[in-house]
Amino acid sequence: MAEQVDDPLCVDDAYAVQFFGFLPQSLLNGIYNGFWEYLQEAMAALNESILITFKGTVSETELQEVSHKRGKIAIDRLDRKFDKAENYLFKNVFSIPDHLVLPSDRPQVDNPCTEEEMIMLDDDIKHVLDRIVAVKYANAQLQDRLVEMQSLTKQLDSTLHSIEKMHTDVAAQSHEMRQTVNSYQHVTTLLDRCRLDSTSS
Structure with missing residues (x-):
C-alpha cells in the first residue's frame, strides 16, 4: 500500500x-x-x-x-x-x-x-525502484571494471615501452657485434696475406 x-x-x-x-x-x-x-x-x-x-x-x-x-x-x-x-x-x-x-x-x-x-500501482513503483537500484549497481560495477581496464592499459603501455627499448638496445648491440665481426674478418684476411707473402719470400 x-x-x-x-x-x-x-x-x-x-x-x-x-x-x-x-x-x-x-x-x-x-x-x-x-x-x-x-x-x-x-x-x-x-x-x-x-x-x-x-x-x-x-x-x-x-x-x-x-x-x-x-x-x-x-x-x-x-x-x-x-x-x-x-x-x-x-x-x-x-x-x-x-x-x-x-x-x-x-x-x-x-x-x-x-x-x-x-x-498494483505500489507494485509498479516498487518494480521501477528495484530496476533503478539494479541499474545503479550495474553502473558501479562497470565503473570498477573501467578503472581496472585503465590500470591494465597503463601497465600494458609500460610493458610495450620496455619491449621497444629492449628491441632498440638489442638492435644497437647487434650492429656493434656485426662491426666487430667484420673487423675481425678484415684483420684475419690481412694476417693471411702477410703469411703468404712471408712464405713466398
Whole structure:
C-alpha cells in the first residue's frame, strides 16, 4: 500500500500552501515577530529618552527593572490579542471549505483508485525502484571494471615501452657485434696475406 501521512496537520498545511500559495501559519508568525521587534525597539527608545530627560533622577538599574516588568506586561497583552486575531483569521480568512477541491486533486476525485489499483500501482513503483537500484549497481560495477581496464592499459603501455627499448638496445648491440665481426674478418684476411707473402719470400 502507499505510504500514509500520519499527521493530519501536515496534510492541511500542504493543502493550504496549494490553495493560498503560502503557509498561513508562517505568515502570521512573521507578523507576530514584526510586532515583537517593534515593541522591543519602542521600549529601548523610551528607556533612552527617560535616561536623557530624567538624568540623575532615575538610575539605569531602576529603569531596567521597571522596563522589564513593563515589557512583560506588554508582551502578555500582545500574545492575548494576537491569539484572538489568529483564531479569527484561521476561522474566517484562512479556512478552506470542505467541499472545495483544487484543480490538481480533481482527477483523484473524479477517478478514484480502488484498493486493488493502489496495490498494483505500489507494485509498479516498487518494480521501477528495484530496476533503478539494479541499474545503479550495474553502473558501479562497470565503473570498477573501467578503472581496472585503465590500470591494465597503463601497465600494458609500460610493458610495450620496455619491449621497444629492449628491441632498440638489442638492435644497437647487434650492429656493434656485426662491426666487430667484420673487423675481425678484415684483420684475419690481412694476417693471411702477410703469411703468404712471408712464405713466398
